[in-house]
Each structure stands twice: as structure tokens, then as C-alpha cells.
Amino acid sequence: MKKLMDKVGFYGVAGLYLVLFGFPFVITIVMSFKSQMEFLGGNFWGFPSTLFFGNFARVFASNFPRYFANSVFVTALSVTISILAGSLASYAIARLKLKYAPYLLLFFMVGMMIPVHTTLVPIYQLTKAFGLIDSHWGLILPFVNFSLPIAIYIMTSFFREISISIQESAIIDGASPFTIYWKIMLPLSTPAISTVAIYNFLTCWNEFIYSMTLLNTERKKTLPLGIREFFGSETVNIPAVLTAILIASLPIIIFYIFAQEKVVNGLSAGAIKG
Amino acid sequence: MEKKRSASVHLTALLFILPAFLVYTLYTASSIFRTFQFSLHDWSGFGPVANSANIGFANYVKLFADERFLHAIKNNFLLVVVSIVFQLSTGMILALIINSKNRGTKFFRTIYPMPLLLSTVATGILWLLMFNPYTGLFNGLLRIISPDVRLSWLGSEQVVLFAVMFVICWQYSPQYMILLRAGMTNISAEVYEAAVIDGANKWQQFWKITFPLLSGTLKTSAVLSIVGSLKYFDLIWIMTGGGPNGYSELMATYMYRKAFTEDQMGYASSVASSMIVISLVVIIIVQFMLKQKDNQ
């Protein structure tokens, strides 16, 4: 009986949260089949009277595939580089017994405290000085820069929690720091790396203001800029914009599901502690 | 022998740190320096900053007497408190749900992060629609109880900040769910099994095992939540523009307004510099306090 009550309680709470966190997603899907005229005509929240495919048509008629490819390129590189560089630095801070480690960590953490728009003008000027305006690498480097603080902060804190005995036995076996890092620390930190990957992917995938400022030509635009095209001057075609966002969100949703598997599978590796 | 090892360790450390350090110093450190430089000038943002007058700390003097800015700081700290309380607790509950052995957790795991994964633009638009006094869902639901409800969630100076904070918490709770869940993977199943054998119920398992063993992750989450709240920009800008009349203004939106709509880049830079200093001070204090707790 108690077990039944427990289950009811569990699914009750879980279900409530499901509705709370899931309903906008459902609404977005419903909206994507509505025409703007029907929406403005008063049918805001209900199901469309007829299925309207114009929103999807508009999305695919635009340069969406191109923007999509650009976003994949920029995001994939930014995430990969920031995780590699970040985990290297995190390992050094967490495990290489450096006297200045806390200061170094704080140094990187400052990057988390900077409001997004503060660095817009300086980074623009820097990118211009490098001749990287209107190029994807001109975008990737700042993205890596934005991703590093949180990557280092989270990975350092996870590395610190991994039992030191593993590292010590590896050192006794004559392993170099790099081998320990590559063969031991990284595999053990899959949950942390996956988490950081999700955060950074999200940040880079949806990033708008730097993409808009640093890119000029149509061919180079990323998805957030493409979505912006569905915004009008003094008007927003809400069903069309939501449809565009829905389609643009698919990769990040897929990536999340994929990365979450990694987090779960890290369960077995957690047998180190306790 | 020791000296040689020490030198090689330092060289290794240098190589490990170098890639991140290079990019970060180039972009972030130099930007902070430039921002500080801008803040010492009476600069509109047009033309090179060198052409404008160097006015020392005058911008900062003006800033700390600026009512709008002081109000914004208050709003930011309110957001910090609300965020820590609600985002972390909700994230924890969600993490527990998806970590449990019950069936269906895979489904929950996929749906819960939707607020985070769906772009902020969509979130802003949807909630703007939901808060509409006439056609919005909220008032629509309230009208079931009492008809003619026309609450202006985003138009009322008293309520606006809370309405947006609700959406911010809604959007970011899944972020902590992911982080805490990752932290939970470090806790081995055997510890729980031993506790169950000892007769501990779920409640006790949480407070005596999960919570303490997650303290590291919780601290990380708290720090992330604090810095995120202090520099927060997006939804406020989309949903209220800082209004009405500055009641939902945050430091970051104030900075943006001054820099890009009011031709006061120098002054805006002093806002930005102050934000960084405030965040740094808060984080140092928090880290210090957390270390104290550790030592107890």
C-alpha cells in the first residue's frame, strides 16, 4: 500500500513538472501548424482549424539549410575546442599541485561574470584587427572564449572530486601527466564533460548578438540570424517564428539526448567514490 | 631530483594551461581592460575613444548616485536570492525524479529540459503572449474563478519583476537538473543499498546521503546561479525592456541601454566594470563562506 502511495506521489509530482516544463513545447508545435491570420483572428491557444503548412514551407524556402550548416560548423568546433582546452587547463588546476591554482581558477571565473554586451565593442575591434570579420573563425574564437570559464569551472570541480588514489597509482606506474589526463581523468569525467558540452552547445547554437555583429554576408549567417528574418518591422509572424525556432532546436534536442546518455552511462564509472 | 621534477611539472602545467589561457587572455582579459579604459572617458561610442575626454572616475561617481542603477542592483540581488532558492531546489527535485529507478524517467529526462533547449526568443514570445491581460493563458485560467480578470503582469510596476523572475527560474531550473544529475553519478549505488539495509527511508536517504555527497555540486550550482543572475539580460530585455519605468531594470539591461541606445558608451562601461567588480566581490565572499562551512 505504501509502495502504491509512493508511486502515486512520485508520478503526481513528476507529472506536474512535466506539464509545467513541457507545455510551451507542445504549444510551439501546435502553433507551427497555424497560420498567422488564424492566430491574429483570435485562436491563440487552441488547435488550428485546419493544418497549415505554410510556416514549414517558408522555413525551408529560405536559406535555412545554409544557416544550419554554418551553425553546425561554428558550434561543433567551438564546443570541441573549448572542451579540449578547458579540460587541459582544469586538469592542471585540479591535479597538478600548483601553488597559484586558486588564483588561476578565479582568473578564469571572471569570464563568467562579464555581461554579454560588455565585450561586444572590444571583441569587434579585436576581430577586425585580426582580419576575421565576416568569417566563421572570427566567431569561433570568441565562442571558445565564452565557453571556457564555465567549462573550466565545472570540470575543475569534478576533477577535484575524483579520488586521488587512482592518480597516485598511475604515477607510481610511471604514467605521464598527459596520459593520466587522457586515459584516466577524461573517461572518468564523462558526466561533467557531457554537461559542459550541453551548456556550451546551447550557448553557441542560440548565440545572436555576436553572430549578427561579426558576420555580414548572407552565406555566412547562422541559424539565430536566419530566425530573425521571420521578425518583421514592427510585427512578428509568431507562428512562422516559432516554427523556425522549433526546427532550429532539433539539433540541440538531439545533441542533448545523445549527451545525456553519456551522463547516465557515467554511473558505472562513479564506483570510484565511496 | 626534486628541483628537476618541479621544473618539469611546471612546464607541463604551462603547456596544459596554455591553449585556454591564450584565447581567454586575448579575448576576455583584453576586453575587460578596454572596458575599464572606456569607463574613464566621456565617450559616446562614436569614433575612437582617444578622441574623447579623459574624466577619471567621474562616471563612477555619477553611477553610484544614479537611482536607476541602484534600483537595478537591488533587482539583481533579488534575482540572485530567488534563483538560488527556486532554481536549485527545482533542479534538485527534477534530478531526483530522473535519477530514480521508476519507469518513464527517460521520457521525463527528455521533456524537462525543454525550457532550456528552446531558444530564449521563443520563451520570450510565448510568455509575453501568456501574460497578455486580455488574451493570455494566465488571466484566462484565472477567469474561470473570477471573470473580468485583467491583471497586467508585465505592466504593473509591483509585479513585473516577479513575473519575469518566474520565467527565468522556469527556464534555468533544468540547467541545474542536468548538473546535479551529473553530480549524482558520482555516488555509488552501494551506499544507498547499505542504507536501505539499515532501514533508512527515502527521506533519510536524501538528507543523509544524497544531499551531503552533492555538496560540491551544489556549491558549484550556487556559484553559477549567482554569477548568472548578476549578469542576466535576455528575458528582461525581450519581455519588458527594463520597464515599466525601470522597475524591472537589471544592471546588464541598463548597461545595454546606455551603450547602444543613449550614446553613452563611457558611462555604460562604468556600469559594466562595476558589474564585474560586484560579481567578483560576491563570489569571493561566497567561496570564503563555503570554505568556512567546509572546515566546520
Add this chain to the structure above:
Amino acid sequence: MKKTMMIALLLMVAVTFGLYAGGAAETAAKPTTTLELWHIQVNETAKRPIENAVRRFEAANPGVKVNISVIEANPYKTKLKTVTGNDFPDVFHSWGGSWLESFVDAGMVADITEASKAWKDQVSESAFALNVYDGKVYGSPYMNSSTIMYYNKDLFKKYNLTPPKTYSELVQVAETFKKNGIIPFALANQAKWPGAQHFVLLSMRLGGPDIFKRAIDGEVKFTDEVFVKAGEMLQDMVKKGYFPEGVNGIDYNTGGSRVMFYAEQAAMIVQTSNMLSIVKTENPAFYQNKLGVMLYPSIEGGKGKATDLLAGENAFSVSAYAENKDIAAKLVGFLSTDLQLMEEYAKGGAIGASKFAPVPADDPLLRDAMAQIANATFIQNFIDQTLAPELANMHKDTVQALFGGTMTAVQAAQTMQKTADGLK
């Protein structure tokens, strides 16, 4: 696992490189001049005509290539304030007035006084004047933009009402609508500027159309009784229920007020002429059958007339960093005067800046809107393009506070004056 993830990521990169290679075809002939044109007309009704016009310009000027970049208004402002030097577009959209003046003062805009002599008399004078500073010309309009009072013809007919010409007539109209459960004015004031139009028009009707110019010049103060009275009238209208409730929480861009207007829950709305093209696209049936256009009523005893207009422009300017300023200026002139462009604008419901812009025969609303501009007794540029940016923001904030009832008219006026004093 982690290696698999990295391989997967690298594969994605490789695939996209492949997609890249496919689309990397460059144009064949090397143009002698390339111009960068940036504008904000994201709506299809204006975007296509401009693109067509640019292609015609290229055809008429061989060797010239124009790259068009369309950015929505708000990000556009941010980007324009960030880019410098030769990243600054050769030809760029501007709102004239105080907005362009900041760029002019910083030396970023080219003086096109000489070049503009070739076309300036083909262009609407009032709009053209908004680009002149110290007698020099720094831009040329391509579209006119004005504030229009729209109304629902059917609703008026239903209650036997005619468009009010004076304020007391407006009160009668409003009271009739209220009695019948219809909100007199639709309004979505979250972004602050929609409601500010009411305040500005009331001030102009009370104190004469040049009241804002005189306040800027310091001839009158922002605490002048005209502004206080305008604020009081506004709050009176709010109290009497002439506007929707919670007006400061309703957003215009996402359709908050238009929805009410379409659903006939509100009878009138004061909005920009841009709304013509929006309604034409969003709700063509409403545009054809129910939409009406009128002048904002005059106020008895006030110094302003109903034909005094709040109107501004969309203009193009030439960058001071442009390599070939002559061709750039020529393009600006072309976009200000080309008649085919004006005709295509009109089809979409927009008002071209050329004096000879064809008036569409089948679009009485556009005709009326254009007539309002042509016959205006005074044209005042949009206030947020006239006041210095900080003061403009304060103006919008204080009016929003008036709508929300959190400031009195006197307090609003005093706050404006304080900000104005702080700018000196």
C-alpha cells in the same frame, strides 16, 4: 565513448565542409565598384521592391555591384554603433533627425549636398529636411512614415458615429463605444513608443505643433503647462477607460493591440503608417472592408490644428568611409526617386518618399495617408528621433508611467526637465 563523441563531432564538421564546398561558387566578373547597402526593411512588402530597384541600378550602371544586408531595426542600431571604418556600410538606412546627427557629429557620414542637387526637388521636402544639418545634406529619404489614427468603419457605422474632428467629439465617440462594451482605443504600450504618440499629439494640439522644437531650443520648458495639461488629459482618458487595461504589459510587435482591433473589441488605434502594410499582409479582408484612416482631432482652444502631422522618414545616407562616394550618392538618389520603386512600395502599402510617388487607384487608405502628408500644415518629426537619445528614453519612460498611473503629469514633466537640464 568520449572518443566516439569527438569523432561524431568531427564528422559533422566534415559534412558541413562538404556542404560548404558545394555552395562556394563566387561570381564571375570582378566588379569595378562594390557597394555595401544595409537597411531595416525586413518585411517582404518593402524588401523585394528595394532589391528589385537595386538590380535595376546595377543594370543601369555596369561594373557596379551592390551587396544588400537586411537587419531588423533594433539589432541594426546596435551593429551600426559597433562597426567602424571600412566595415561601415557604404549606404546605410537612417531615421534622420537626432539619430543621424550623432553619426554626423562623429564624422561618419558623407556630405552629399552637391550630389543631392540632382534629385532633391523630386523628393518630399519635409522628409528631406530631416537630413540637413547646418545647411549641409547628409541623407535622402526613401520612405515617408507618419502617425495615423485608424478606425473601424463598420463599428462607427454601427453606432451612427462619424470620425471626430475635435476633442469633445472624440469624447462623445469614446463614451458611446464604452457604453456598448467596446474599448475606444486599442493600445499596446510595453515598448513605450505607441502610447507616447498620444502624448505628443495632445501636446501638439494644445501648444502648437512646434512645441517640442521650442522645448528643445529652450524657449519653453518641459514643465510648461502645455505638457502638464497634455499629461493630465492623457491620464483622464486612461481613467475614463478609453484604453485597454494593463496597457503597459501588452506588446505591439507580437500583435497585442492589433488583435483587439481585428476582433472589433476596440474601435480606433493610433499607429504608424507602417501599420498599413502590416494589416494589408496580415488581414487583407479587414484592410479592404473595415479599416479607415482619419486625422487626430484638434483640441478646442488649443493652438494646433488637426492637420498638423507627426511624421518622419526612412532615409539612406552615405558613409564617410565609402571608397566611391559618387556612386554611393547616386544609389541613394536612385532609391529616393525611382518611380517603379515607389509604385512597388505602394502595392505593399508603404509610402515612398518621391513627390511623384504614384497614388494607387485601388487603395483609398494609402491615398488618404499620402494626402495627409502632402496637405499637412506642419510636420513634426517623431519625438524619439528629435530629442537627444537620453531625453527620448526619459520621454518614453515618463509617458509610460502616466499610462500606468505611477506618476502625475506634474512629476512626469519635472522628470523630463531634470533630464534635459542634466544634458546641458
